[in-house]
Amino acid sequence: MIYSYLLGLFSSILREQANLTHDGPKWIVLDGDIDPMWIESLNTVMDDNKVLTLASSERVALTPSMRLLFEDRVKDSSGESPSLKETLQHPLDTLMESRDSPGNPFPSGDPSPPPVWFNFRSESHSSQAVKRTSQTFRRRTHGWLQNSYVASWIDRRQHQSEKANLTILFDKYVPVCLDKLRTSFKTITSIPENSLVQTICTLLECLLTPENVPSDSPKEVYEVYFVFACIWAFGGTLLQDQLSGYQAEFSWWWHKEMKAVKFPSQGTIFDYYLDHKTKKFMPWADKIPQFMMDSDAPLQRVVVHTSETTRLRYFIELLLEKGQPLMLVGNAGVGKTVFVGDMLASLSEDYIVSRVPFNYYTTSAALQGVLEKPLEKKAGRNYGPGGNKKLIYFIDDMNMPAVDLYGTVQPHTLIRQHIDYGHWYDRQKVMLKEIHSCQYIACMNPKVGSFTINPRLQRHFTVFAFNFPSLDALNTIYSQILSFHFQQQAFASSVLRSGPTLIQATIAFHQMMTRNFLPTAIKFHYLFNLRDLSNIFQGVDSRVLLQQPLIYCHFANGREDPCYMPVKDWEVLKTFLTETLENYNELNAAMHLVLFEDAMQHV
Ligand SMILES: Nc1ncnc2c1ncn2[C@@H]1O[C@H](COP(=O)(O)OP(=O)(O)O)[C@@H](O)[C@H]1O
Numbered sequence: 001m002i003y004s005y006l007l008g009l010f011s012s013i014l015r016e017q018a019n020l021t022h023d024g025p026k027w028i029v030l031d032g033d034i035d036p037m038w039i040e041s042l043n044t045v046m047d048d049n050k051v052l053t054l055a056s057s058e059r060v061a062l063t064p065s066m067r068l069l070f071e072d073r074v075k076d077s078s079g080e081s082p083s084l085k086e087t088l089q090h091p092l093d094t095l096m097e098s099r100d101s102p103g104n105p106f107p108s109g110d111p112s113p114p115p116v117w118f119n120f121r122s123e124s125h126s127s128q129a130v131k132r133t134s135q136t137f138r139r140r141t142h143g144w145l146q147n148s149y150v151a152s153w154i155d156r157r158q159h160q161s162e163k164a165n166l167t168i169l170f171d172k173y174v175p176v177c178l179d180k181l182r183t184s185f186k187t188i189t190s191i192p193e194n195s196l197v198q199t200i201c202t203l204l205e206c207l208l209t210p211e212n213v214p215s216d217s218p219k220e221v222y223e224v225y226f227v228f229a230c231i232w233a234f235g236g237t238l239l240q241d242q243l244s245g246y247q248a249e250f251s252w253w254w255h256k257e258m259k260a261v262k263f264p265s266q267g268t269i270f271d272y273y274l275d276h277k278t279k280k281f282m283p284w285a286d287k288i289p290q291f292m293m294d295s296d297a298p299l300q301r302v303v304v305h306t307s308e309t310t311r312l313r314y315f316i317e318l319l320l321e322k323g324q325p326l327m328l329v330g331n332a333g334v335g336k337t338v339f340v341g342d343m344l345a346s347l348s349e350d351y352i353v354s355r356v357p358f359n360y361y362t363t364s365a366a367l368q369g370v371l372e373k374p375l376e377k378k379a380g381r382n383y384g385p386g387g388n389k390k391l392i393y394f395i396d397d398m399n400m401p402a403v404d405l406y407g408t409v410q411p412h413t414l415i416r417q418h419i420d421y422g423h424w425y426d427r428q429k430v431m432l433k434e435i436h437s438c439q440y441i442a443c444m445n446p447k448v449g450s451f452t453i454n455p456r457l458q459r460h461f462t463v464f465a466f467n468f469p470s471l472d473a474l475n476t477i478y479s480q481i482l483s484f485h486f487q488q489q490a491f492a493s494s495v496l497r498s499g500p501t502l503i504q505a506t507i508a509f510h511q512m513m514t515r516n517f518l519p520t521a522i523k524f525h526y527l528f529n530l531r532d533l534s535n536i537f538q539g540v541d542s543r544v545l546l547q548q549p550l551i552y553c554h555f556a557n558g559r560e561d562p563c564y565m566p567v568k569d570w571e572v573l574k575t576f577l578t579e580t581l582e583n584y585n586e587l588n589a590a591m592h593l594v595l596f597e598d599a600m601q602h603v
């Protein structure tokens with residue numbers, strides 16, 4: 001619900017329904033964050049008056065066959081006004097008293113159901129009635145939601161033997177994994193459990209094709225595929241950084257507990273992909289594409305493929321094909337933006353990509369403008385990308401926009417509305433627009449902005465953690481870049497030989513920096529990432545390396561403020577040193593130095 005034009009929209013829908021003459025039930029579903037500003041204007045609709053008074057003093061009365069259904073996640077109520085609680089309290093209390101089955105909006109044999117219904121999911125709320133309602137909902141829907149999703153997914157599979165195998169496998173693996181995840185591991189951002197389970201289904205849907213798994217396959221084959229999907233749905237979301245290595249721990253745990261499907265013992269379970277031909281696990285390292293670099297491209301935009309990027313790419317390509325929303329979550333400067341940019345640039349011509357970088361000031365209206373730009377009007381109220389193409393919105397830094405006074409990030413509600421319902425409204429004409437053939441890929445850094453996003457939006461996305469590259473990967477990235485560069489510029493062989501040492505020294509130095517200069521509340525800028533590393537190598541240029549003299553000192557600029565800079569030429573240095581020597585000789589016992597080049601290098 002986007003409340004900048006809500007009342008226009010809401011009042012026009014209300015008026016439309018009030019004017020309908022038939023007495024069949026009419027529902028208005030209000031799906032989204034409830035905030036006190038607009039709920040207050042609905043006060044008279046929700047109490048016994050059942051009348052909406054508009055600013056123009058027009059009055060629209062609810063007819064007996066009209067119902068409002070509110071759907072929301074109940075947030076922590078600390079920021080909510082007393083009037084919101086009161087407004088909600090009254091209908092909820094009547095609801096609780098009058099009904100023994102609060103989850104059912106269509107109770108049988110009830111001649112006059114109340115006009116307002118709620119469908120809430122809640123973690124905490126101080127209003128007792130809301131708490132009670134939401135608990136009832138949770139009890140009824142929680143386990144049920146997961147299983148019913150899985151059950152209906154399995155039901156849609158074609159072959160009987162596959163259905164039977166999958167049912168056994170879900171029971172065998174999923175509850176154990178969820179349990180372990182709850183108690184021992186941490187995902188990179190908070191992800192609803194149901195969404196993890198959905199990811200398994202989505203991955204299986206991509207993997208269990210008739211070519212990979214013909215319908216008469218033995219149960220062992222289903223199990224290998226299931227295991228592959230399961231470790232990526234769960235393990236792919238786990239946090240792995242300097243302080244905690246949940247992916248590594250997950251891998252140990254898996255090796256220890258899940259023995260039915262054998263993994264090679266070297267490395268972690270995340271180092272292997274499932275080979276469709278042999279049904280064996282093979283190292284991702286074998287699949288890394290050859291490095292190609294455009295020598296004109298700025299280094300900041302170059303991507304060197306590593307086994308980490310290769311495996312992410314594999315899954316992203318699988319899921320993009322299905323139109324599944326995707327999200328990469330990782331700290332600043334780990335390479336999310338360049339990686340997604342590189343991947344989207346290599347897609348076939350069937351796709352159009354629209355880049356939508358978010359920042360603090362992104363509003364839902366501005367976002368809608370950007371989202372609508374690549375769309376064309378089709379028949380009726382339908383809109384979509386031109387031709388038969390598919391449009392990918394690349395939302396970068398998803399969690400950056402401002403959180404409003406009542407805890408809502410308005411651009412997020414627009415995206416959720418689109419994913420949930422496939423539509424949004426024309427803001428001027430207050431008319432529905434159906435938006436087709438679009439999908440989302442998003443990135444975010446869980447340490448900035450609003451940190452997390454609304455779980456009702458988050459749940460749609462398949463999440464992969466994008467962790468800082470391993471030592472091996474760092475080595476690969478910079479060796480490839482450096483050796484390409486050295487070849488291009490025809491460096492002397494002595495320089496070529498020093499390449500690996502240079503990289504090792506840089507990486508070791510980077511590690512020392514990150515270990516010794518930890519960010520704190522005050523020194524929050526102590527973040528050292530791939531941007532710093534890339535900046536070092538960006539500077540490596542033949543003019544610099546072969547420059548004579550290759551001397552850096554803090555008095556390169558003479559008597560000005562000390563600053564560590566390269567010496568421009570011998571003459572300047574010589575004049576400065578001679579002067580300094582003369583000064584010294586005046587004040588101290590004379591020192592007779594002859595300043596020739598070697599001596600100066602020594603200084
Ligand atoms: N696989 C890679 N190969 C080469 N450079 C990389 C790679 N991954 C990251 N980088 C470097 O890291 C820098 C930061 O990446 P960026 O995508 O801006 O990070 P994020 O979006 O995660 O904050 C890039 O400018 C790039 O130079």
Ligand SMILES: [Mg+2]
Nearest residue numbers: 336337396397
């Ligand atoms: Mg970025």
